[in-house]
Amino acid sequence: MGKKPLDLSPAELDVLRAMWDIGPATVRQVLDALTERGKDWAYTTVLTFMTRMEQKGLVRSDKTGMAYVYRATVTRNRVRKDRIKSLVEELYDGAAGPMVLQLLKSQQLNRDDIEALQKLIDELDDKAS
Amino acid sequence: MGKKPLDLSPAELDVLRAMWDIGPATVRQVLDALTERGKDWAYTTVLTFMTRMEQKGLVRSDKTGMAYVYRATVTRNRVRKDRIKSLVEELYDGAAGPMVLQLLKSQQLNRDDIEALQKLIDELDDKAS
DNA sequence: CGTAGGCTACTACATCTGTCGGAGGGTTGC
DNA sequence: GCAACCCTCCGACAGATGTAGTAGCCTACG
Known part of the structure; x- marks a missing residue:
């Protein structure tokens, strides 16, 4: 796969x-x-x-x-995932968490982003429970 | 700068x-x-x-x-930021929000990650208010 | 001391990438 | 029908990258 x-x-x-x-x-x-x-x-x-x-x-x-x-023949999404994957592997030792944190800190998000994020977190949180 | x-x-x-x-x-x-x-x-x-x-x-x-x-003479952090920046620019039209969402969805985070994330979100949320 | 082994300098070379130019063949407007 | 275009094919070429070999210099060991 x-x-x-x-x-x-x-x-x-x-x-x-x-x-x-x-x-x-x-x-x-x-x-x-x-x-x-x-x-x-x-x-x-x-x-x-x-x-x-x-x-x-x-x-x-x-x-x-x-x-x-x-x-x-390759989608934007395919490339996005690919790039994210290598970035995480090469520069964060495969740990996505720290990368997300850095992203959040270094880039400015608007209110909507934060909301969407909050929503997603809640879901993840449920699943992880 | x-x-x-x-x-x-x-x-x-x-x-x-x-x-x-x-x-x-x-x-x-x-x-x-x-x-x-x-x-x-x-x-x-x-x-x-x-x-x-x-x-x-x-x-x-x-x-x-x-x-x-x-x-x-270049730090790991410098490279991280650099890579993240081009990734966001080239594949997300400069919008970090969507990238964060995708990252969250495609990579699996553990409980600690989620917690740290939640904390950061709260802070961002305060600041954005 | 001479020799083995480590170090740097220089050179080399195949690929891959970024950038085309020109040749040759259809299409089309006048 | 021919000049003006557009299209594809082929070839080219410089610079970046990956990957070393070789030669010459030191030094440390026996």
């Missing part, structure tokens, strides 16, 4: 982030989305990433019209 | 982790520590990392005896 850890370079993550937002898209559409986000890449640069990412299985493509349409 | 983001490769992080545990050490001592942790590196490999890391300012060295003694 343990999916292998994702192999995602920083630039590839940028591409994925754009794709998660815009959905299935052609290279040009991804490029445009990236350009809007301040990345100043050449068309072929994005194309290269797409190709490499397809080899890695991070995206899938099918040619339905003029151009290939790419879609991400 | 925004320190620049750390430039730390995975292998360099492994080295740092060992160094945080054993404190100031020679290349050989670091190698030994790493070997114990399952890394099967050659002496010169570690030496290379040390040299590169010194250039990057991640460690500092001084020759006090036979061999150079290296010490980390």
Whole structure:
């Protein structure tokens, strides 16, 4: 069951982030989305990433019209979990508790966050009883 | 006061982790520590990392005896914050709240963790009032 | 002293990553 | 039908990373 850890370079993550937002898209559409986000890449640069990412299985493509349409095969959530997991393992010796505490201290949460959190805590608390 | 983001490769992080545990050490001592942790590196490999890391300012060295003694110049906590920050920015659009929730859900916390958490929440709650 | 063993310096080299440029093939508007 | 585009393929190239080997210098032991 343990999916292998994702192999995602920083630039590839940028591409994925754009794709998660815009959905299935052609290279040009991804490029445009990236350009809007301040990345100043050449068309072929994005194309290269797409190709490499397809080899890695991070995206899938099918040619339905003029151009290939790419879609991400890994979800944002998958990447989130993956990153959190390595962070906890590598820097907190696998102990999530301390990490949560640090997160809470170093980042500012708004009232809603705190409420949601409180609710979740209560649930956890029940279950742990 | 925004320190620049750390430039730390995975292998360099492994080295740092060992160094945080054993404190100031020679290349050989670091190698030994790493070997114990399952890394099967050659002496010169570690030496290379040390040299590169010194250039990057991640460690500092001084020759006090036979061999150079290296010490980390970045703390574990610094790296933790750094990683958390990019994780929140890159995968949660800067919103720490949702990340905390996911962390809580996906990792299992023990009773003590929950208690500490509850306490912190209460404090935050007060402050936010 | 000479030799074995530890230390650093230098060099090397395959990969991976970030960035394209150009060639070659369809499409299309004039 | 041709110039202007868009698309994909292939190749390239520099810099970062992982991983060492080798050579030369010291030193400590026998």
